[in-house]
Amino acid sequence: MSGNLTKASETSRRPPGWGRAAAAVFFLAPGLTALIVLAIVPMILMLTYMFFPRGRFGGVVYEFTLENFARLNDPLYLGVIGDSLVIAGLVTLIALLIGYPTAYAIAQLPPRWKTIALVAIMLPFWTNFLIRIYAWIVLLSGPGLVNDALTGLGLVDEPLELLYNEGTIVLGLVYGYLSLMILPIYSAVEKLDPRLREASANLGASPFRTFLSVTLPLTLPSALIGAVLVFVPSFGNYVVPELLGGGKAIMVGNMIRDQFLKARDWPFGATLALVMIVFTFVLLIAQAVASRRVRNA
């Protein structure tokens, strides 16, 4: 009797694991193949260059060395890496400070205005990133629109030096990646059940307290995702520092590019690339840990 029962309950279990595994392989295969062939293999090949000295005209000489890592210690390179971290961090912070209230405000709009606001945020993506950065040059250059306006209004006597410094880079990066901060936060605020805020108020919480105790914790994971989405491309960016930094101020991205294309030092370029990847990974892990913390606060 009891044997029968056991049997019956076993047959009613869900299908054995290999069925689901087969399904997983089937659906994941195309994406995984593309990822492995196009991204992971080249990356591993490139990273192996770190352990060899440079070839004379690019490429490498196959003799094992750790020389490239020792060179990282150079204050010149460390300085650029440090600057890049500071710039990317600043960009992320500013994007968060602008992006959160913007996303929050959009989520409160009536449906039609919501759509309009979202389209307005996406619209710049329809134009090439380079062109939009050049547009900033036109705006900010010595005889540019902003300076014309300032001198025209008599606010300044001489055109200001607006271009080609760290501030301009930060401006360009914030401009370029702000929407990556706004969109995830917007979707989190939008999904938030308005009854939760009402319940909080009903239990005696002021609007600010409600924001701190309910809205913020429930949207913070998305804000962290936005932060990573902004930080990573800002940290590795080389277009914006090149154009708006005018080559005076450079970031890791420019340095890596220079090692590969100008100095023809592939191994050291690969080493610098590794540094970036490591930072990115640390960041992703920190983000995952932080959002789990928040969720289980």
Place this chain on the structure above:
Amino acid sequence: MTLLSIEGVSRKFGDVVALSDVTLDIKAGEFFALLGPSGCGKTTLLRILAGFEWPDRGNVRLDGADLLRQPPHRRPVNLMFQSYALFPHMTVAKNVAYGLEREGLPRAEIKTRVGEVLEKVGLDTMAGRRPAQLSGGQQQRVALARAIVKRPRMLLLDEPLSALDKKVRAEMQLELKRLQHEVGITFVVVTHDQEEAMSLADRIAVMDNGLIEQVDAPIALYDRPRTRFVADFIGANNLFTGTVTAGGFEVPGLGPLPCKTDLPNGIAVLAVRPERVRLGDPGRGAADGTVVDVSFFGGISHIAVDVPGHDRKVLVATQGSARIAPGAAVGLFWNPDDAVLVPA
């Protein structure tokens, strides 16, 4: 003493009239129930009292002060949401403690009160869980605990017990009554369960389509409905549409029916409760018919009688098992005093 007075409150959502000129006085310490079909505006009324919805017209006063001018977080009322609205990122204990923390009570007191209330709703072992890890009925009890732990002047409960089984529900009902009597909290409770409303409430307001149909004590509401809707909505009833004339109440196809005519001449509806109808020999009662169905419910039996000329079956309730079989010809009898005449 009147604690809450609602005067001429109306609210429209586009074309939908959620509340239409609602006027109610709720006394301090009273257990007041709102009863009505889905979509009749019960939640909207509670949300106006809590401050999450605003009336297009009308006034609400609490203790004589204009309630509508106070921001939601300053109102001395607590609302238990129909959808619970538990904070998903907090444990059960944190959810319940939230309101007390906002009052700035000492930690130790918060802890004891949270512990007490969780024990009362039978969730003391679940204090560390998150709402997503609870069953529907358990979530409902957390929502209830979170509202009652504050011991406000007035508790607004939107279907507080709908997801609970019979036994737990009875326990919770007792707890609510205890809070009413011992702590002196005034209750406004929305419920779909008429028996619950009847057994718990001091007074019941029956609503339909945003209108208050009748406000009365349970027994009066049951025995003396004042509108056709209330007669039909509360409990089971046999309704006969007819005309009031000088000679009495007359139904086309059935002839005159026994009742006290206290309405002016014109179209009216006669309501007779199934338990007020007696069966007897055909030919001498108010009407004659044929038994079509007999069902036994333990304590009582329901007998459905088909009366020629009347489109709805007449329902008769008798004590114990009915000694009658389908097909039998019967006459229907009732006291004129037991039949209620309401305007059509």
